[in-house]
Amino acid sequence: MKNTYPNKSFPKFQLNNAQRTHIVNQIRTSKTKKENRFSSSRFIMPFLSGVVILLLVFGIGTYSYYSIFKEELLHADSVSSFIIDLPKEFTIEEQGDSHIFLKNGTEVGGVKKINKKLKQQLLSQSGIFEDDLLEDFQEPTQRVLFHVKEMHAIQTVHYFIQPNDQEVIYDLYFHANNPGYFGGSDYQADLKIIHEIAKTFRLN
Incomplete structure (x- = not known):
């Protein structure tokens, strides 16, 4: 179909x-x-x-x-009462009214408040090698170098810093237990480095 x-x-x-x-x-x-x-x-x-x-x-x-x-x-370490420019491997530990500086867990110095009586007791010890009044610090400062025979130090240098019109004395001290411990080539070089560190000490 x-x-x-x-x-x-x-x-x-x-x-x-x-x-x-x-x-x-x-x-x-x-x-x-x-x-x-x-x-x-x-x-x-x-x-x-x-x-x-x-x-x-x-x-x-x-x-x-x-x-x-x-x-x-x-480097600049600050606590409630002072500022100091320490080498980077140093730390500050508070112990009562004092502060100690540590390097690898060993005490290398510190700061403590003392009075005139305690200062005189320190100055009456034997072993004083140098005793100078410094003019390159902001505050009146006396530097005293001790020869010591201890496990942690052979030399100890104290900076007695007494701000004007104050009774308190800041005893800033450093231990040298072997040559080059602070980065110098010998003890004398270390003492120069310590001196530059001490000059950075400032009160808050």
Whole structure:
């Protein structure tokens, strides 16, 4: 049996010039937007990369600065009553009214408050090798070097610091138990280093 189909007519649509122009403009606008987005991303990515690089440079610079200068800042040890610039391997431990300086757990010096009577008792001991009044300290200071024969020290140097118009005397002392313990080549070099450390002593 032969199939027969009714004749159908489909409507034909024709675009006028205005409609064609409108469609072309839409296509061009869409293409332009895509190009603009692509161009923006091409601009933004290098900009973001530059910002990241600047932040990295800033971070590295800051870290380097503190790596260089932090060590120097850490040397200055402060307690409630005084400040002193100790070598980085030294620590301060409070013991009652006194503070002792330690290196690898060994006492190398300290600070304690004394009066005139206790000072005279110290000065009456034997073994005084040097006794000087110093002029390169901020406060009136007397330096006394003792030769001692003890397990922890061969020489002990005392700096008796007495602020003007005060009764209290600060006995700042250091033990030298072997040559080079404070970084010098011998005892004399160590004493010079100790002297520079003592000059950094400041009262809070």
